[in-house]
Amino acid sequence: MILGMAGKIATPLLRRRPVEAAPVIAAVFVAVALLRWPLPWVLLGMAPLSIAIGRWRRR
Amino acid sequence: MKGSSQLGLLAINFLILSLLAFGGANAIIPEMNRQAVDVAHWMTDTQFAALFAIAQAAPGPNVMVVTLVGWQVAGLAGACVATAAMIGPSWALTYMVFRAWDRFKNRPWAMAIQNGIAPVTVGLVASSAFLLAGAADNSAIAFGLTAATAALTYWIGLNPLWAFAVAAILGACGLV
Numbered sequence: 001m002i003l004g005m006a007g008k009i010a011t012p013l014l015r016r017r018p019v020e021a022a023p024v025i026a027a028v029f030v031a032v033a034l035l036r037w038p039l040p041w042v043l044l045g046m047a048p049l050s051i052a053i054g055r056w057r058r059r
Numbered sequence: 060m061k062g063s064s065q066l067g068l069l070a071i072n073f074l075i076l077s078l079l080a081f082g083g084a085n086a087i088i089p090e091m092n093r094q095a096v097d098v099a100h101w102m103t104d105t106q107f108a109a110l111f112a113i114a115q116a117a118p119g120p121n122v123m124v125v126t127l128v129g130w131q132v133a134g135l136a137g138a139c140v141a142t143a144a145m146i147g148p149s150w151a152l153t154y155m156v157f158r159a160w161d162r163f164k165n166r167p168w169a170m171a172i173q174n175g176i177a178p179v180t181v182g183l184v185a186s187s188a189f190l191l192a193g194a195a196d197n198s199a200i201a202f203g204l205t206a207a208t209a210a211l212t213y214w215i216g217l218n219p220l221w222a223f224a225v226a227a228i229l230g231a232c233g234l235v
Contacts, residue, residue: 001115001219002085003188003205004212010181021178028182032089033189036097039079039090043179047081051175 020057024050065133066140068099073125073144080149082180084121088187091128092194101132108194116223122146201235 013021028046031037072094080087088111095101102110110131114124122145129141163169192205204226211217229235 001208001212001222002088002184003192003209004217005085006181006185006188007209007213009184013177013181017174017178021181024178025182025185028179029185029189032183033186036089036093038093039087039183040075043079043081046179046182047176050179051171054175055171 017054017057020050020053024053066136069129069132069137069141070144072099073129073141074148077145077147077149078152080145081176082183084124085187086180086183088124089183089190091124092190095128095132099132101128104194105197106131108191111191112195115219198235200229204229204235 010021010025014025024046028042031042031046032039076087076090076094079090092104092107096104096107107128110127111124114121114127117123122142125145126138126142129137129139131137133140160169164173188209195201195205204222208217208222208226211222212219226235
């Protein structure tokens with residue numbers, strides 16, 4: 001069910017903003033699911049980066 | 060003494076997690092799993108997946124998995140401490156942020172934050188799905204059931220009760 005839900009929330013995001021969303025989704029997935037890095041550090045790194053990418057793409 | 064230190068550890072862990080729960084309880088499943096299984100060794104991967112399944116099958120919010128983890132670690136006191144630590148801070152933070160957010164929601168920086176957090180949340184939910192599927196899929200039938208449920212949820216919007224019913228029948232027959 002969560003797998004299906006992940007697909008459902010990812011689809012519109014990837015359709016609307018593929019260039020900025022896909023690398024962030026992939027990086028968070030690799031860091032959390034595969035490398036099992038602690039969530040606070042991943043969020044501290046990825047959230048500002050994702051916001052910065054979003055702002056840079058809109059300029 | 061050991062009991063109170065376990066309760067303290069539960070409180071600290073879930074307090075921190077509650078402040079990181081961007082995207083709800085499903086987004087912090089990987090960290091909850093890491094803490095409970097790899098760091099504190101409170102349970103195995105399979106036990107964690109089973110608790111998550113019970114929390115999903117029971118009526119109520121997704122965050123019920125927290126109560127079950129607390130129960131597994133320290134009984135009723137653990138369930139109460141974990142639930143309070145998870146809900147209390149995020150409730151207070153949401154209340155405060157929402158009041159401020161309503162005033163600033165149309166500002167460019169506020170929209171940038173909102174747009175930037177969304178892919179991070181999707182990555183976290185995808186990680187939750189991957190970790191739980193890895194822990195639960197210990198047979199070909201379990202793998203098939205996960206794949207079928209994911210496909211039906213994604214394409215048809217399957218009511219979760221059907222998936223639970225089929226899984227329960229397969230489990231009762233000893234197939235999963």
